[in-house]
Amino acid sequence: MQHNNPPLDPKTAAKRAARLASAPASVRKLLIAAWAGKGSPRQAIKAQCFECQGFDRPSVASCTCVACPLWAFRPFQGKGKQ
Numbered sequence: 001m002q003h004n005n006p007p008l009d010p011k012t013a014a015k016r017a018a019r020l021a022s023a024p025a026s027v028r029k030l031l032i033a034a035w036a037g038k039g040s041p042r043q044a045i046k047a048q049c050f051e052c053q054g055f056d057r058p059s060v061a062s063c064t065c066v067a068c069p070l071w072a073f074r075p076f077q078g079k080g081k082q
Helices: 010-022 025-036 041-052 057-061
Strands: none
Touching (some): 010 025, 025 041, 041 057
């Protein structure tokens, strides 16, 4: 599903630019697609989890924030692990 997002206000655009600058190159396209509404819900969850855990894949997999509404859907869990 693609969304027609309204133009960003300068403050939001600046925050996104700063986040992109701190993100590893391997994650930048994922963030851009999620912000644009062009990725899948799964990709948006992956982008959020990466950002939340400082772009560290092992931290995403071992996340202990069970109160997060995305916790059960986080990537890199392996089969049958929660």
